[in-house]
Amino acid sequence: MKDLRQLVIEVAYLVVTLFLLALWLIIGLFFWIPMLGRGVASFTAAVVRSAITATVLSETDGAQALDQSIDFFPNGFRDVMLMAKLRGQESYSPPEGTLRPERIVGEVIWAVVVWGVVWLVV
Numbered sequence: 524m525k526d527l528r529q530l531v532i533e534v535a536y537l538v539v540t541l542f543l544l545a546l547w548l549i550i551g552l553f554f555w556i557p558m559l560g561r562g563v564a565s566f567t568a569a570v571v572r573s574a575i576t577a578t579v580l581s582e583t584d585g586a587q588a589l590d591q592s593i594d595f596f597p598n599g600f601r602d603v604m605l606m607a608k609l610r611g612q613e614s615y616s617p618p619e620g621t622l623r624p625e626r627i628v629g630e631v632i633w634a635v636v637v638w639g640v641v642w643l644v645v
Contacts, residue, residue, distance in 0.1 A: 536607060536610060539608040540603065540604070544600060551600075551632055553638070554595070554631075554634050555592070555595050555596040557636075557638070558633070558634075558638035559592045560637065561588070562585075562589040562592030562593065563592075566588065567585075569585030570585075581615045
């Protein structure tokens with residue numbers, strides 16, 4: 524009886540994990556594509572500015588924004604799988620970084636504006 528109960532629990536966790544991965548696929552892409560576009564544009568602007576002014580790019584000149592935007596989507600999958608792996612353990616701590624409400628609101632507004640423009644153009 525205990526084995527059946529454990530099997531049901533494992534299947535439930537698997538179903539929830541698959542649901543969360545599918546949900547992240549949709550929500551993550553919604554935010555990632557505009558974020559990636561902004562990161563590429565920021566880095567490109569920094570390269571153009573560097574070329575015009577004949578200065579060397581530093582990591583703060585758009586490279587960090589590009590790195591963060593590239594890592595955003597795969598990191599979501601990583602975090603879902605990490606939470607599934609660590610379930611029930613009290614030692615779980617969220618990924619490092621600052622979670623500021625204004626950053627979240629800014630990303631939501633940015634994504635809605637970008638997709639709104641895409642919808643209007645298409």
